[in-house]
Amino acid sequence: MAGEQLSQEEIAKRMQLMKDNCIFCKIIKKEIEGKIVFEDDLCIAILDISPATDGHLLLMPKEHYMMLPMVPDEVLGHLSVISKYLSDLLR
Numbered sequence: 001m002a003g004e005q006l007s008q009e010e011i012a013k014r015m016q017l018m019k020d021n022c023i024f025c026k027i028i029k030k031e032i033e034g035k036i037v038f039e040d041d042l043c044i045a046i047l048d049i050s051p052a053t054d055g056h057l058l059l060m061p062k063e064h065y066m067m068l069p070m071v072p073d074e075v076l077g078h079l080s081v082i083s084k085y086l087s088d089l090l091r
Contacts, residue, residue: 015064015066018066019064022064024058025064027044028044028060028062034046035047037057037086038086042062042075042079043059043078044059044062045058045059045086055090057086057090059079059082059083059086060079061075063075
């Protein structure tokens with residue numbers, strides 16, 4: 001509902017529901033098969049199931065974040081470094 005104020009408890013419940021139903025979280029937890037091309041403690045890269053081009057990868061943090069501003073700077077920095085590494089490998 002527009003203008004609805006949610007309690008912190010309700011926000012936490014909704015975030016958990018999103019995580020529980022997220023296909024990417026399920027791939028990260030190995031509940032669903034994914035073609036993993038890179039993985040470390042902070043992130044995972046998988047092949048896209050409908051690639052736009054050869055080498056189309058999805059790189060994501062292992063922790064589910066609702067919005068980009070919620071991703072810690074150190075995780076964003078790590079994703080940037082890994083993105084460059086994977087891009088160099090694909091060339």
